[in-house]
Amino acid sequence: MPEPTASLRRRRLVRGGSAVLVLAAVAGYGVVQYTSSPGPAQPPHCTVAGEGETASFTMRPRQAANAATIGAVGTARGLPERAITIAIATAMQESSLYNIDYGDRDSVGLFQQRPSQGWGTVEEIMDPVYSAGQFYDHLVEVEDYLTMPLTEAAQEVQRSAFPDEYAKHEPRASLLAAALTGRSPAALNCTVGEDGVDPFLAAEVPERIRAEFGELPVGADGELVTVGLPSAEHARRGWELAHWSVAHAAELGIERIQLGNRVWEAKRSREGWREDAARSDSALDGTGGGSMGDELVLSILAPPESGPATE
The missing domain is CATH 1.10.530 (Lysozyme)
Structure with a gap:
């Protein structure tokens, strides 16, 4: 992906309020390499972090x-x-x-x-x-x-x-x-490498959410998908959706997920959930606490209009 396009997308993804869950989907086929640390490529994998003495x-x-x-x-x-x-x-x-x-x-x-x-x-x-x-x-x-x-x-x-x-x-x-269930924030990470992900149609996201999570108040407007939630559920439900998204990232072609001041990106996925310096003043501090506003906003970039990628 050319850098100017990627930079433009990132600017569009972070617009709006401080409480956002952001997903970006891009088209492209290829052999995806998975690594959890610098060195030889590893098989595709997701990691669940343990607490205390519990092993990951x-x-x-x-x-x-x-x-x-x-x-x-x-x-x-x-x-x-x-x-x-x-x-x-x-x-x-x-x-x-x-x-x-x-x-x-x-x-x-x-x-x-x-x-x-x-x-x-x-x-x-x-x-x-x-x-x-x-x-x-x-x-x-x-x-x-x-x-x-x-x-x-x-x-x-x-x-x-x-x-x-x-x-x-x-x-x-x-x-x-x-x-x-969102009780352990930022505990699940999936590494998807830098070679691209399969194409995904952004229009399907609301239906996938409804099919799996039930009739959440999901609204779609072009590249924006909003999910309204009761205030008491924001932090936990936000991480539940974020972990669901990262688990499905390889399948759905998700390039970027943002929740408050925490961000996951496919091209930097081996780094896991990172703090976004531009959003460091977010109310969500990554520990599951804080107020997140009245809704989550999922911003999704559809595949290029030139048509679906081919193998």
Whole structure:
């Protein structure tokens, strides 16, 4: 991307109030190199930061994106973080967080649900939003699921032949849930390198948000997408959306995300969430506190009008 164009886009992205979540999407194909530190290129990965003595861990962007969808569907239903932890741990065991179209007998999808057992059609189950919703529908019917051991709650839903296997995923699922519910700010980073990302149509962003987060007050006007939120939810919901965006960055072609004075950029993604010097006076200080105004604004740059990129 020519530097004058990139500079112009950055100026457009930071206009407006101090409480903004900014996403930029650009067109372009190519082999994307992923690195977490200077040196040889590493495989595509996302990193979830641990707290205190809890170790961080990495995963593929597709796994992070599926986990983010599971988290969004759970919070859209008003479920607590514990429910999301159970769901993510279950999907880790059943499919390693990949939306696979095969499994034991007729099992498919993130949770290996079976059409023959009434979970839905194959097409429905292969939709991560639908399959996550089905899991939560059954989970909330389990009495005391929030207080029982995770492996027991998961087994009540799944009826697995290996019920003890869910427990081993709880530490990592807990870290992911903390990030994806916004409780742990700037805890999830995905590295996407400098070689470009797949094209993405900005017009689809509002529909993707509604499909995964529910009927948020999302408005679109050209390159601007606004999300109105109650004041009490700003910091946490802001980071929830920001982490969802970075988890889907490789898939959706997101070039830039800005939340208050914190910014993530694809071309500098190995640096993680950085403080934007131009926005250092933002009310959001990156610790999850502060007032963020009455709405989040997502500014999205559509692919060039010259047409979609070709392989």
